[in-house]
Amino acid sequence: MPEPRRPLPRPTPETRHFWDGARAGELRVQRCRACGRAYFPPRPFCPHCASGDVEVFRASGRATLYSYVIHHRPVPGFTPPYAIAVVQLEEGPRMMTNLVDVAQTPEALVLDMPLEVVFQKQDDAISLPVFRPARIDRAGFKPAGKPT
């Protein structure tokens, strides 16, 4: 019997650029040309100022750990315990993800730790962006701070 797989996304016209990017090893998010803010998840207009003048760009892949849970129950395609995390991209938007190359423990997973994106190929169509502790030189990298 094949191993049970995790649920995979089915791209829509509005999200196609994101999944095409992930397959190519790029984290592609959107930015509004009118107000300058980056946003996620994908849509063809800015959620902040409603402008339709938006563009897709390649994000740096740098992020910080915003929050998470460590799930202890079985889920198809996962071996518990595993963390379900929300990361904050350097450009501002947040996204849900998994954390790799790090122990799935409260001690190892410290909020605001710097992370970087890597891509896990699931099949010919879908690669998922996941994050690991940052290894690259991060000159000028600003971790997400406490909300004010």
Add this chain to the structure above:
Amino acid sequence: MIRGKVAIVGAAETSELGEIPDKSQLELHADAARNALADCGLTPKDIDGVATAGESPVGIAHYLGITPRWLDGTQVGGCSFMIHVRHAAAAIAAGYCETVLITHGQSGRSRVGVGGFPGGPATLSGQFEAPYGTAGPPTVFTIPVLRYMKDFGLTHEQLAMVAVVQREWAGRNPRAMYRDPLSVDDVRKSRLIAYPFHLLECCLVTDGGGALVLVSAERARDFPKRPVYVLGTGESSETPMVSQMEDFTTSRAFRVSGKAAFSEAGIAPGDVDHLMIYDAFAHLPIYGLEDLGFVPRGEAGRFIWDGNTRPGGKLPLNTNGGGLSYTHTGMYGMFALQESVRQVRGTAPAQVPGVHISVAHGVGGMFAAAGTVVLADAPG
């Protein structure tokens, strides 16, 4: 302004709660509806407005034999019923209908006659959350709390205390599913579900339902039970994806909904004698206390730890035992409303003395939506 113009005259839950394998979900709606109609001496022929979630109001009206002039199928999760109260009050005040029935029934535990959950791999949450191993509310509703703990210093023990205090209330309620006293240590030693949440910090999964009947304040005095007036209401939504909340330490939907309800009612938090905050998980009363303005930001964990919400405390909270100990069918908001009605009527099993104003605040989805209802023993 609808303030005080509409009242709840009938309120009841299903005859049984907990595990009800011999009733379909539709029949749980009907059982609750018939009990609420009996509570106010009406029959389905007297009802001309129907609101529900989880089933279509069309199906409920047909099953019960109602010819509606007004329908509301607002379905935004467990707070849908708070929002139904709000919409019903506006509809009655506008003359769209005169007598509204709001029903809830859910076979959350036995799964008899239950439809599937909506959503799929092409939805936004199907694309951007489900691939990372989310598996229902315990893995999603819970994600914000570590951020709250880091930013405001909430401790694991304070989180556990929420469950301990609510079990104290449940111990006074014969219909509560779990009634034995708990300690912080008991909660902390229960099985980890999704760190930092243990089993006893997660809600029950039960079968049951409840229903309400609303009429204008003028007519309300002619019914057998003391009317419970709708003094103020609010509703809002934020995001269907928890990962996209603006701030993991506060709910925008809670703030918008709560502010609207308190403003319409013309009250401040200090005027509230009794409070229900939908507790699917132990952190929700903490967010609710702060976002509704009962305590300053970052202080709710300490407020509960210090005993302010327990029996005899200055702000009795979740006095039926809550979703953590009383019952939780899936969309629990109806049960928070039922307990607020009982407290204002003076008929609750764990009755708080002198309840003139009660607030029932609900959440829908995982911080996706909110509804708030201010109830009172006088129209204002």
